[in-house]
Amino acid sequence: MGEFELIRNYFAAAPCAQPGEGVALGIGDDCALLSVAAGEQLAISTDTLVAGVHFPDVCDPFLLGQRALGVSASDLAAMGASPLAFTLALTLPQVSAEWLEAFARGLNTMAQGCGLRLVGGDTTRGPLSLTLTVFGTVPTGKALTRSGARPGDLLCVGGPLGDAAGALPLVLNQRTTEASTTQALLTRYWSPQPQFELGIALRGKASAALDISDGLLADCGHIATSSGVRLLVERDQVPMSDALLRFFGPDAALNAALSGGDDYRLAFTLPPSWLAELQAAGLPVFVLGRVVEGHGVALIDALGQDVTPSTRGYQHFQETR
Numbered sequence: 001m002g003e004f005e006l007i008r009n010y011f012a013a014a015p016c017a018q019p020g021e022g023v024a025l026g027i028g029d030d031c032a033l034l035s036v037a038a039g040e041q042l043a044i045s046t047d048t049l050v051a052g053v054h055f056p057d058v059c060d061p062f063l064l065g066q067r068a069l070g071v072s073a074s075d076l077a078a079m080g081a082s083p084l085a086f087t088l089a090l091t092l093p094q095v096s097a098e099w100l101e102a103f104a105r106g107l108n109t110m111a112q113g114c115g116l117r118l119v120g121g122d123t124t125r126g127p128l129s130l131t132l133t134v135f136g137t138v139p140t141g142k143a144l145t146r147s148g149a150r151p152g153d154l155l156c157v158g159g160p161l162g163d164a165a166g167a168l169p170l171v172l173n174q175r176t177t178e179a180s181t182t183q184a185l186l187t188r189y190w191s192p193q194p195q196f197e198l199g200i201a202l203r204g205k206a207s208a209a210l211d212i213s214d215g216l217l218a219d220c221g222h223i224a225t226s227s228g229v230r231l232l233v234e235r236d237q238v239p240m241s242d243a244l245l246r247f248f249g250p251d252a253a254l255n256a257a258l259s260g261g262d263d264y265r266l267a268f269t270l271p272p273s274w275l276a277e278l279q280a281a282g283l284p285v286f287v288l289g290r291v292v293e294g295h296g297v298a299l300i301d302a303l304g305q306d307v308t309p310s311t312r313g314y315q316h317f318q319e320t321r
Helices: 003-012 061-078 097-114 163-171 179-190 196-201 216-227 242-248 250-259 272-280
Strands: 023-025 040-050 082-092 117-125 129-139 154-157 208-211 230-234 266-270 286-292 296-300
Touching: 003 097, 003 117, 023 117, 040 061, 061 082, 061 097, 061 129, 061 179, 061 196, 061 208, 082 097, 082 196, 097 117, 154 230, 154 272, 163 179, 163 242, 163 250, 179 242, 208 216, 216 230, 216 250, 216 266, 216 296, 242 250, 266 272
Parallel strands: 082 117, 230 296
Antiparallel strands: 040 129, 082 129, 154 266, 154 286, 208 266, 230 286
């Protein structure tokens, strides 16, 4: 099967690749054409996922298709952007019709759930890797960034943390547990749901935001650095699911929530005056700390003592000693 036949059979014909609002021209020409309304800005983000680094070398291609797009689309939610379109560059060691069919179904499932349309990309031969570029729109001047946090703001997250990190022993077949716990944790790993509703609701309210990919403490460090402030995370307020606590126990569950990564929940700073309105609207807003003067990120106990662990999250190219 040639490259263009592969694209035509498994991607160009997918429901998520059909014309839609905001897409003037999709797959088939040298470029896609996207329409952006007056008063809107285009938000763009690119992620690369590599076999053996971001997902197991051998895994269900349907689940991989879901995860790849969900991970990438989460960046749009973190900016308060509305989803528009995406491209896919797919590198394959070999062509398997069965693998491609399942992967395309998973990709399409997530795309339709997110409201994203496939508008182009590339395919080539080599070690399995996926590069996705996602596009969204946000009203001019309303994008959420990492640089606006101020002393007095609350530090919040969009839901329980650590489930995806807790799922890793299950993904790697290192442990087993009861079916309900397995399903809850694996769903958070393989099918992360970008928090578009929350991100859009935070426009004009949150002072800074990002999505958690490398661990709460590590990623909050980006807000602290960009905003020139210090973030205090209250250990006893970190939200965790019952499934994670059952599977890991309280200490290991907390470590997963703080530094495990792959949560793809939003972390954001919020002036206290907005809290009641957002929670009354039924949005997932969990307060776990506050912004103060200073720099960096600290985990504190109930007495206010610094109990920050040495491991804060995942870093690519980290030197080992």
